[in-house]
Amino acid sequence: MRWNKISDAVIRRLPLYLRVLDDLAQESETEAISSQELGIRAGVGPALVRKDLAWFGEFGKQGVGYEIGFLRDELRKILNLDSRLAVGLVGVGSLGVALTRYHLKRFAEDASFNLQLEALFDSDLTKIGQSVEGVPVYGLEDIPRQVKEKGLKIVIITVPAQNAQDVANLFIKAGIQGILNFAPVKLKAPDTVHVVDTDVSLELQRLAYYVPKTTNG
């Protein structure tokens, strides 16, 4: 399924709805949820919830709301999370290792978390050939082969800023489709490759703005 040009603002709320539905499916007995309630739990207005969902189909029933299990399955399909998606990670430093652990834990605990971390990459010869939590570490020269063999679609980049563009290029050339970038640089990529940036320092600096400056010891 592919819909033409749905706004990124909409897409970034879908995983939020999905999380609420996942929680709900466990904790509660209820079969259906209203846009009102779903909105409250996701931190979004009820009209916006309905509008977001309506882009993809008619999932609700008037007077009743949305059937939780059904809507969850539909959202999974929309987000391409209904089947396994192979993910790689490059930069096996402490952040890379932390994300690997986090990711595997999530994958083990949540049966429907279909993003599977299958290969790690690093340029450090002492790391190549080792494995982290059971995931093998390859050298950068193995990127084309591994991307192809394992069918990697997404790569998480946790290398230093000065190397980020270079390794990104290697993965783009190898045919990767999505990049989750933790390096503090604006990556250049063709339109066919989707880049999402996560920059901790930027977020912290933003937060600093909101901290009233009352000088103290």
Add this chain to the structure above:
Amino acid sequence: MRWNKISDAVIRRLPLYLRVLDDLAQESETEAISSQELGIRAGVGPALVRKDLAWFGEFGKQGVGYEIGFLRDELRKILNLDSRLAVGLVGVGSLGVALTRYHLKRFAEDASFNLQLEALFDSDLTKIGQSVEGVPVYGLEDIPRQVKEKGLKIVIITVPAQNAQDVANLFIKAGIQGILNFAPVKLKAPDTVHVVDTDVSLELQRLAYYVPKTTNG
């Protein structure tokens, strides 16, 4: 300085501009930069750059542009980054340790990175009393005292989801002003406390939407 109600969309671009100016101050000889060039480097339109900056004052010169060193200093002041800001972190797991290392490295390398990580917190008795890269680990019962003594203004939360709201409450009670939350939950906090969320799984799931599903082995 305090300006009334400037949009968050504006604030989140300021650290981006600041980073461009920091890079520029090092690499280049040029004294001034136009909104055009600054925009290209930050990935923002030139008119928007001018409008964003104009909220805070008149920093440019017609026909010339913005003096790099001057604008950088002004942005630092606006973002409260011109003086030391004490930061804490709770949840000394692998992500917490990784962020600690990352943070300290940044602090050591960049003289103007004034966000100083001063205290770690955890509930694990085997971790309390230890230190990570020279930063001491305290128990949760020490939160009020340490927040006060060290003047902690911001806390980074890297605890499991089910504990996040509880530890957040402890810090809010102790008088923290900002929270950078890595736990996958929507934290409830009073309006006086600013919360920024960073959720890796959410970002990955969002990325999955953009990955065309061509099933392969």
Add this chain to the structure above:
DNA sequence: TAGATTGTTAATCGATTAACAATC
């Protein structure tokens, strides 16, 4: 049937872009 809640259209709100006089 009466009450509730959807999907959707129209109204509002806010953010970005275009345009240009002022001026370095």
Add this chain to the structure above:
DNA sequence: TAGATTGTTAATCGATTAACAATC
């Protein structure tokens, strides 16, 4: 002076909210 670029106002674009007929 001539050329470039700012700060700002007006125009446009896009996203959210309000309202309500349709209907479960």
